[in-house]
Amino acid sequence: MTPRLEIRNARKQFPGVLALDGVSLQLGVGEIVAVIGENGAGKSTLMKILAGIYSPDEGELLCEGQPVRFDGPADAMAASIHLIHQELNLAENLSVSDNIFLGRELTSLGAIRFRNGRAMIAESERLLGLVGLPPSAARRRVEELPPGEKQLVEIARAIGGNARVLIFDEPTSSLTQNETDRLFQTIDGLKAAGVSMLYISHRLAEVKRCADRVVVLRDGKNAGELAKAEISHDAMVRLMVGRDMTTYYPRTERTAGPKKPVLEVRNLQFRMGGIRRATEGITFEIRAGEILGMSGLVGAGRTELAEAIFGVRPITGGELLLEGQPFRVNRPRDAIALGVLLVPEDRRAHGLILEETIGFNLSLPNLDRLQGLLGVNRRVERELHTNTMAKLRVKAPSAAKVVGLLSGGNQQKVVYGKWLAREPKVLILDEPTRGVDVGAKAEIYALIDDLANRGVAIWMISSDMEELLGMSDRVLVMNEGRIAGELSRERLTEEAVMTLATGGTLP
Amino acid sequence: MNVYRVAGIFAVLVALYAMLFASDPNADRTSNLYTVASRQGFYGIITLGAALLILSGGIDLSMGSVIGLGAVLFAYLMEEGIHPYLAVPLVVLGGAMIGLVNGLLVTKVKLQAFLVTLCGMFVYRGLARLLGGSIGLTRIREAHPEFAGALQNLRFVLIGKNKEGALEFPIQFVLMLFLVGILGFFLHYTAYGRYWFAIGRNDLAAKYAGVNVDRQRIIGYVICSSLSIFAGVLLLLDYSSLRSDNAGAGMELEAITGAVLGGCSMRGGEGTAIGIILGAMVMPVLNNLITFRGINSDVIPAIIGLTLLFGTLVDEGIRRWFKNGRV
Numbered sequence: 001m002t003p004r005l006e007i008r009n010a011r012k013q014f015p016g017v018l019a020l021d022g023v024s025l026q027l028g029v030g031e032i033v034a035v036i037g038e039n040g041a042g043k044s045t046l047m048k049i050l051a052g053i054y055s056p057d058e059g060e061l062l063c064e065g066q067p068v069r070f071d072g073p074a075d076a077m078a079a080s081i082h083l084i085h086q087e088l089n090l091a092e093n094l095s096v097s098d099n100i101f102l103g104r105e106l107t108s109l110g111a112i113r114f115r116n117g118r119a120m121i122a123e124s125e126r127l128l129g130l131v132g133l134p135p136s137a138a139r140r141r142v143e144e145l146p147p148g149e150k151q152l153v154e155i156a157r158a159i160g161g162n163a164r165v166l167i168f169d170e171p172t173s174s175l176t177q178n179e180t181d182r183l184f185q186t187i188d189g190l191k192a193a194g195v196s197m198l199y200i201s202h203r204l205a206e207v208k209r210c211a212d213r214v215v216v217l218r219d220g221k222n223a224g225e226l227a228k229a230e231i232s233h234d235a236m237v238r239l240m241v242g243r244d245m246t247t248y249y250p251r252t253e254r255t256a257g258p259k260k261p262v263l264e265v266r267n268l269q270f271r272m273g274g275i276r277r278a279t280e281g282i283t284f285e286i287r288a289g290e291i292l293g294m295s296g297l298v299g300a301g302r303t304e305l306a307e308a309i310f311g312v313r314p315i316t317g318g319e320l321l322l323e324g325q326p327f328r329v330n331r332p333r334d335a336i337a338l339g340v341l342l343v344p345e346d347r348r349a350h351g352l353i354l355e356e357t358i359g360f361n362l363s364l365p366n367l368d369r370l371q372g373l374l375g376v377n378r379r380v381e382r383e384l385h386t387n388t389m390a391k392l393r394v395k396a397p398s399a400a401k402v403v404g405l406l407s408g409g410n411q412q413k414v415v416y417g418k419w420l421a422r423e424p425k426v427l428i429l430d431e432p433t434r435g436v437d438v439g440a441k442a443e444i445y446a447l448i449d450d451l452a453n454r455g456v457a458i459w460m461i462s463s464d465m466e467e468l469l470g471m472s473d474r475v476l477v478m479n480e481g482r483i484a485g486e487l488s489r490e491r492l493t494e495e496a497v498m499t500l501a502t503g504g505t506l507p
Numbered sequence: 508m509n510v511y512r513v514a515g516i517f518a519v520l521v522a523l524y525a526m527l528f529a530s531d532p533n534a535d536r537t538s539n540l541y542t543v544a545s546r547q548g549f550y551g552i553i554t555l556g557a558a559l560l561i562l563s564g565g566i567d568l569s570m571g572s573v574i575g576l577g578a579v580l581f582a583y584l585m586e587e588g589i590h591p592y593l594a595v596p597l598v599v600l601g602g603a604m605i606g607l608v609n610g611l612l613v614t615k616v617k618l619q620a621f622l623v624t625l626c627g628m629f630v631y632r633g634l635a636r637l638l639g640g641s642i643g644l645t646r647i648r649e650a651h652p653e654f655a656g657a658l659q660n661l662r663f664v665l666i667g668k669n670k671e672g673a674l675e676f677p678i679q680f681v682l683m684l685f686l687v688g689i690l691g692f693f694l695h696y697t698a699y700g701r702y703w704f705a706i707g708r709n710d711l712a713a714k715y716a717g718v719n720v721d722r723q724r725i726i727g728y729v730i731c732s733s734l735s736i737f738a739g740v741l742l743l744l745d746y747s748s749l750r751s752d753n754a755g756a757g758m759e760l761e762a763i764t765g766a767v768l769g770g771c772s773m774r775g776g777e778g779t780a781i782g783i784i785l786g787a788m789v790m791p792v793l794n795n796l797i798t799f800r801g802i803n804s805d806v807i808p809a810i811i812g813l814t815l816l817f818g819t820l821v822d823e824g825i826r827r828w829f830k831n832g833r834v
Contacts, residue, residue: 053715074717089712091705093776098701103716105698113698141508157716 002065004029004196005050005081005165010059012045019045020056021220027165027196032187034199034211037240038409038437041217043200047167050198051083052076074103081165082158090150092143097124099142100157127156131186148179155186159195166190167198172206173434176297177498184210202435204233205466216240240438249470250446252453254289260323261285262457263309263340263426268318270308272301272481280482281318286426286457291448293472294461295497300478302461303345306428310342311335322425336365339425343415343432345461347408351415354404358396358414359385361403366421388417393443409440416447427451430461445471465494479503509779511825512770516785516818519768523792531799539795541677545667546791548679549745553738553758554765554787555687556731559694561766563703563727564710564775565613565620569627570735570762573605574755576635577739582642586650591657595740602736603729605631610725628759635751643748662744672747679741683784686734691780703727708776761790764811768818772826789814 003026012020020042027033035043048054050061052070061068063079070076073083090099101120107113125135131152142150151171158166172180187197187210201207207214214226216239224239267281282305286292296302307313309320311329320327322338329335335342344350352361362385363370370376370384385399392413396406403414412433419427432448433441448471452458462468468475475487477500485500496506528535553570560567577598584594605627612623644662648655662668667678694700702723705713714720738758743749769786771778790811797807 072717073715077717083715085715089709089715091709091712091776093708094701094705098705099712102701102705102713103718105701107698114696115698115701 001028003027003062004031004064006060006062006065007046007050007056008060008062010046010049010056010061012042012049012054012056014045019220020049020059022059023217023220023222025215025222027198029196030191030194032191032197032199032210032212034201034207034214035217036201036204036207036214036236037217037223038439041223041240041437042220043217044169045220046217047083047169047198047200050076050165051081051167053083077161080162081167082161082163083167083169084151084154084158084171085169090142090153093141095139095141096128096145096153097121097138099153100124100127100138100160102157104161123160124156127160128153130159130189131156132182146179148175148182151175151179151183152186155183155190159190163195165196165198167200169200170202171199172201172203177502178297180206202437203464204236207231207236208233237438249467250442250449251291251471251473252449254453254473259288259290261321262288262323263459264319264321264324265309266319266321268305268308268320269316270304271314271316272304282483284476284483284486286459288457289452289455290473291452291458291460291471293468293475294459294478295463295465295468295475296478296484296501300501301481302478303430304481305478306342306430306459306461309335309340310428336422339423340428341419341422341424341426342428343419343430345430345434347411347415347434352403352411354402356403357400358389358394358403358406359399361414362388362399362417362421365418369421384421388420391420392417392447407437407440408435409437409444412436412444413440416444424451424456426457426459428459428461431463432460433464433467441467465497468497469494477501508825509770509777509782512777512822513779513782513785515821515825516768516770516782516789519818520785520788520792523789523796527792527796527799530796534795534799538674541667541674543791543795544677544680545674545745546679546794547788548677548681548683549738549741550761550765550791551683551784551787552679552686552734552741553762554769555683555690555783556734557759557762558766558769558771558778558783558786559690559703560620560727560731561763561771561773562707562775562778563724564707565724565727566624566763567609567627567728567731567735568621568624568759569605569609569631570624570731570759571755571757572628572631572635572759573602573732573735574739574742574758575749575751575753576605576631576638577602577736578743578749578754579635579638579642579739579751580736581740581743582644582647583638585647585654585658588651591654591661595661595737598740599733599737602733605736606729606732607725609732610728613728614721614724632752632756635754639751641748641750642743644743645747658744665741666745668745679745682741683787687780687784690730691783694778694780699723699726704776706775708774761811764815765790767815767822770822772822 005027008024009022010020011022023042023046037043045054049056052073052075055070068079091102097120105113106116106119108116121138124138128135128137133149133152142153171183175183199211208231211231212228214231214236216223218240226235264285266283269281294302304313308315311332311334327338348354363381366384367376370381389399394410394413396410403411433444436444448458460471469492473489475492475497477484477497479501485506487496499506533539557567557570580601581594581598584597585591609623609627612618613620644658648658659670665678667674667676669675694703702713702718705718706720706723710720739755742754765787766783767773768789770782793810794807797804
């Protein structure tokens with residue numbers, strides 16, 4: 001049988017990087033192929049070539065056995081290939097129906113293109129039904145919808161465009177568990193209807209759940225393939241990194257008995273923003289040298305809690321104690337001065353100044369320590385850069401390299417590096433390895449574990465279940481702005497976490 | 508959300524008119540209301556251009572200079588012996604070319620709209636000053652007596668002023684309604700309008716949906732510059748004599764003010780035709796009110812600034828209310 005879509009020997013050179021070096025891929029009718037690989041392996045480039053956003057320097061693209069050439073996303077869509085983007089690509093100021101028909105509106109009056117709104121809404125309602133959304137959503141503005149529903153709108157749009165190939169790029173990165181389940185139901189339905197799908201994800205559990213076949217890329221080349229029966233976590237990781245990862249989660253057992261609490265949070269209330277003004281009082285503590293995991297669905301208030309304690313978000317009530325002493329934070333510099341440091345969730349927006357160099361970013365929060373007689377002491381600054389980069393094994397020729405050009409993993413290491421020089425007391429990690437490839441993940445985990453062993457209180461907020469279970473000494477679960485429960489290492493299971501996160505209670 | 512914006516600016520306008528009528532018994536005389544409406548029409552036309560660009564995520568700082576250039580070019584062509592009826596379309600064509608240049612620089616060369624049009628602001632003002640110092644209809648009538656009839660006809664049809672220079676009817680207001688009507692139709696009832704809104708908020712989304720983003724943007728710049736240069740023609744016909752170094756100067760900011768008051772968010776992707784009309788109507792009433800109150804006219808800029816700031820505050824409040832989320 002002719003594959004629906006095939007690419008042979010694709011090569012793509014970017015300035016300074018050979019992104020694809022002869023990659024081939026086949027996608028059959030109604031097949032779901034997962035494409036995995038570390039960051040920088042070439043997955044996104046490959047997907048963008050298939051979706052007509054990039055054109056390959058070399059290589060053949062065949063659609064239903066016929067050679068094709070795409071000169072833009074419109075050509076790919078005409079060939080029924082749709083990309084569901086990693087960053088949601090909807091015009092949020094328009095209605096759902098307007099977005100579904102954006103670029104291919106139903107119009108009359110010829111070149112005047114008078115919009116036939118009623119027909120578009122009727123068709124939108126039908127398409128929304130196919131992805132499990134209520135028909136009433138057709139008239140709503142997209143920005144009013146939660147992230148998961150936006151994603152479903154994108155899928156509805158692709159189905160409306162007669163998609164026979166759907167490409168998902170990290171579709172679940174901003175979804176809750178419920179939304180993810182709904183997405184998989186929709187994917188199952190599409191598969192039954194004969195739609196072929198390419199699925200890119202870092203979340204190997206999801207790949208296992210939905211893929212018929214796994215294609216692994218490494219350094220812009222095909223690293224191997226796994227048939228349905230062969231798909232396992234270990235096999236995938238082995239192909240991705242090209243070696244066996246024996247110490248994926250390097251957590252050491254910290255046997256010493258209960259240590260003294262470093263950060264105590266008593267009955268804390270803070271602004272959630274918008275109409276929901278404040279939360280219930282939140283009480284917990286983090287002890288020296290422990291990794292406290294924090295789980296919860298998107299919107300549970302974990303990030304907001306961290307932001308409140310770091311001084312980004314106004315605190316409206318309650319008490320904070322650091323090593324037994326009450327303290328107040330009104331702005332991040334208060335928290336930084338005390339050694340309560342945050343590695344934020346959104347590295348690109350809050351963690352780094354992407355256009356600046358590694359050195360600039362490392363120095364920025366440490367300028368108080370770099371002062372010399374005449375401004376910044378260059379020698380001390382250079383030492384700081386060299387030491388930090390060596391300690392974290394940042395892969396870059398020098399500190400003069402622009403941060404935005406590094407891979408996700410190396411960027412994340414620089415964010416950690418900003419704080420290491422300050423001897424953190426409490427290190428708040430919000431999604432510590434989001435968008436980080438497997439190799440760099442292992443290095444970051446080793447770093448976190450090492451910091452904990454040296455007595456730093458680590459508060460790790462994570463939506464990555466494997467990471468949470470693999471790294472935490474103890475886990476707090478949040479649900480709708482409150483602490484839903486605590487799980488000790490012994491009681492820590494995925495089921496227990498999910499039960500608490502979804503508002504259930506444990507026996 | 509848009510409903511609240513329109514209702515808000517409508518309420519402001521009603522309040523301003525009420526204060527105007529209360530200020531002086533002469534304020535509600537037809538002649539005064541006509542004068543105000545005439546100014547509103549003029550501002551409406553340039554506000555429309557600014558609004559179209561703002562809601563599609565662009566900006567044009569060269570508008571004021573293009574207005575000045577329009578007036579000077581119009582006079583220059585007639586002095587060179589080109590018939591007024593032919594001069595008007597030629598000038599508008601020139602405006603379209605300016606818009607095309609702006610649009611190409613922004614889309615194809617990928618320069619920032621702010622910078623491109625800032626440069627345009629100086630370049631077109633310079634061009635206007637090279638073409639003439641002070642310009643006036645009288646001089647054109649003296650040089651070409653055969654144009655006098657046509658000029659008067661234009662003045663009557665486009666402005667509503669009779670031979671004595673008295674305003675018989677605020678035609679510019681009607682012109683504005685006509686132009687907003689056409690563009691409003693495209694904005695709210697056709698696919699092109701959706702594209703402008705989509706581009707204004709998220710041009711990548713529009714691009715990936717197969718929309719010809721560049722073409723759509725260029726059309727916006729062409730419309731804006733054409734409207735601006737046409738406003739220059741109106742300015743000369745209305746005021747009879749102008750100076751090339753200050754005609755239209757600063758009007759780009761007044762046009763942007765009108766657009767923002769009318770509910771066009773500087774974030775792009777928001778705005779309504781009706782809002783644009785109401786937004787453009789505010790400032791002429793405000794000016795008139797200040798005149799009638801006998802307040803020192805030096806206070807006008809400060810009042811405009813405060814009005815805009817207040818409008819922005821209210822608008823931001825509405826936006827946050829609807830977004831219902833982040834701090």
